[in-house]
Amino acid sequence: MTVSDPTFAIDPRHAQVARELYATARDLPLICPHGHVDPRLLADDEPFPDPARLLIVPDHYVTRMLLSQGIPPDRLGVPRRDGGPVETDGRVIWRLLAENWHLFRGTPSRLWLERTFETVFGVETRLRPETADEVYDAIAARLEEPGFRPRALFERFGIEVLATTESPTDDLGQHAKLAADGWGGPGGRVISTFRPDNVVDLDREDWSENIARLGELAGEDTLTYAGYLNALRQRRDAFIEAGTTCSDHGHPTARTEVLSESEAAAIYERGLRGEATPADAETFRGHMLLEFARMSLDDGLVMQIHPGAVRDHNRRLYAAHGKDVGGDIPQATGYVHALRPLLDTYGMDPRLRVVVYTLDEYTFSRELAPLAGGYPALFLGAPWWFLDTPDAMRRFREAVTDSAGFYNTAGFVDDTRAFCSIPVRHDISRRSDAAYLASLVVQDRLPLDEAAETLADLSYHLPKRIFRLDGKAA
Template structure:
C-alpha cells in the first residue's frame, strides 16, 4: 500500500469515512488480480521479450491518448500510429514522447492521466511529474527501467500479482501464442493466461471482409461454411478449441443488444443472402440478433460464460479509419436499449442457471433504469463493470450507487480492465478497489453495513466474484 501523499487517492475528504476507506482498501489492496476481459497481446507474455522504448509501449498503442491529441489537431501518424497505406509515420520514440508531453495538459482530470501517473509511480518508480520541461527526464527514467530484467513481461506479471489474465481472440486465430504459453506452464485450462472467444468478424455481415472470413473459418475447421449448418458446426468446433486453450468465456461486441430467436430455416435464408452479397443492414442486424440467442444455446451446452458488449458505433471517424484502420480511437458510444432487445434471449434462457450472461453498456443511463432490474430478476444475468468510455472513477462510483439497490453486489461480475496496455492493469484494478472502498465506507458510516460486512464485500468485489462468475476455479 502506498505510503506517500497519494495514499488517500480517491478516498473521501471527511476524516471518519477516509479512515474507514483506508481500512477497507487494505483488505483488497493485496488480493490477486483477476482480469477476465482484456486485449493484451498474448505474444507479449509468450515471447517475454523486453518492452520497446517508452513511446512504443505507452503512447503508440493507446487510443485513449492518441484520440485526445487528434481532437486538438495532432495527427496520429505524428505519434507513431501505423498507416494503412504505408505513408510516413514518426518512428523516433523520444520525439513522440516530447510531442505527447507538450500536450499533457489536455489530460487534466481524465482517467488517462490518473492511470499514467499511477503507472509511472507504482510500476516504474518514476516520481518526476511529466511536463514539456521534464519529458526527456521521464523518458530516460522509464527507458532505464525497461532495460532491467525485472521489467520483462513475465516478471511484471508476477509483480502485478495477476492470478488470471484473459486475452481476446477471434475464431480465425490459430491460438499459437496460447499453445506456447501452455507449453511453458502458463496457459491451458486453469492456466494463468487464457483466451476468450470473440466471433464478431464471422458473425457480423457488415464486418469488413466477412465473406472471406467465413471462407477462412471453413479452412481452419475443415467444414463447409457455405451453408448455415456448416457455419454453426465450425463455430462449435472453434469453441471447443478455445476451451481446450483455457477459455472460460465468449465475448460479443454487437452494435445493439437486440436478440431474435429465429426458426432455423429463416436463419439459414438470412445467412445465404449474406453469403451471396444480397444482405441489407436490416438483414445484418437480424442475423447478429439471432446469433446471440444461438450463442446462448451453445453456452448452455459447453459452459462458456457469455459477455455482451453492445453500444459502440464503430469507426465513426471515417478519415481515421481510412488512414489507420480499426481500433485506433475512431469509435463513439450510442444509446442502447436492453429490456425489449434482450427479451427473446431471456424468454428462452434467462432463468436457466446454466447460462451466465454478463451485460455491459456504454450508455450509463441504463444502469439503474434497465440493467440493474434485469440482473436483479434473472438467474442468468450479471452486470459487467463500466468499460471503455465509462471506466473512470466518477462512473465507477455512480455505477455502485445506481445498481446496488436493485441488483445488490452479488449480481455484478467484478471489475474488468478491458485494456491493451499491459502495464496499466494493476493501476486500473487499484482505482476500482479504491472507489469501492470509498463507497463501502459511506455505507458503514450511514449504518447500512457493518465494517465486517463491508470488508467481506470488498474482497468479493475485487477477487472472489470475478473468479466465480468467470469460472476461474475456487478462490484461493
C-alpha cells in the same frame, strides 16, 4: 518511494474507513477475465520497446485526445494502413505528449499514466515539457532491466489469471506456446476469450474471407448454414481445450432475435452472395446471440455482451489508420426489450451465465440493474471503456446497488490493451469500491466486517466465480 493515496472519500471519518477497507483488499491477486493484451507479449517475453511505443502509440485514449486538438496520429507513431511514413522517434513522440500534457487534466488517461509512472516504474517526477526527457530516460532505463520484461511484471503485478481476446479465425498459436511454457491451457495463467464478431457481422468488409478461414480451421463446409454452426462449435471446443471460459460479443445493439433455422439460413445465404442488407445483418447478429446462448448451455462458456459502440465513427481516421485507434463513439442503447427474446428463452436456466456491459450509463438504474435483479442468468459487468473512470465507477455502484445489490454484478474487469496499466486500474477500482462501501458504513447501513467481505468479493472472489475461473464445472 512515496505513493500518492487517492481514497475518493471526502469526510474525514469516511476517508479513515475507506483506507481501512482498502487495506484489506489491496494485496489480493488480480483476476483479469476480460481484456485485449496481445498474447504475443507474454508468449515471446521480449523486452518492451521504448516508452513511447509502450505507453503512447497503442493507447487510443491518448491519441484521440491529441487528435481532438489537431495533432494527427501520424505524429504519434500510429501505423498507417497504407504503410505510409509516421513518426518513429520515441523521444519526439514523448516530447509531443509532454508539450500537450495539460489537455489531460482531470481525465482518467492522466490518472492511469501518472500512477503507472509512479507505481510500476518508480518515476515520481511530474511530466512537463521541461521534464519530458528526464521521465523518458528513467522509464527507458527501467525497460532495460530483466525485472521489467512482461513475464516478470506479470508476477510482480500479482496477476492470477489474464484472459486475452481472439476470434474463431485465430489458430491460438500464441496460446499454444504459452501452454508449452506452463503459462496457458486449462488452469493456466493466460487464457483466451472466444470473440466471434468477425464471423457474425455480415456487413464487415472481410466477412466472406473470415467465413472461409473459419471453415478451413474447423474442417467444416461453411458454405452452408449448418456447416457454419458446426464450425463455430468446433472452434469453441478448441478454445475451451486451450483454457477459455468465456465468449465475448461486441454488437452495435443489444438486440436478440428468435429465428427459425430456415429464416437464419436464408439470411446467411444472402450474406454469402453479397446480398445481405443492413437489416439482415442486425437481425442475424440478434439471432446468433440466441444460438451462442444455446451453445453455452452445452459447453459452459460464459457470455459477455457489450453493445452500444458506433465503430469507426471517424471514417477518415479509420481509412488512414484502421480499427482500434480511437474512432469509436457510444450511442444510446436499450436493453429491456432488446434482451427479452434471449431472457424469455434462457434467462431462468441456471446453466447459462450472461454478463452485460454498457456504454450508456443512464441504463444502469432504469434497465440493467432491475434486469439483473430479476433473472438468475444475468449479471452486470463493471463500467468499461469510456466509463472506466473513478467517477463512473462510483456512479455505477450508486445506480445499481438498490436493485441488483452487489452479488448480481461481476466484479471488476480492466478491459485494457495497456499491460502496464493493469495493476493501476485494479487498484483504482478497489479504492473506489472501498470508498462506496465506507459511505454505507458511516451511515450505519452496513457493518464494517461485512463491508470488508464485500470488497474482497468484488475485487477477487466474484470475478473468479462468475467468469468460471475457479475450476468449477458450469
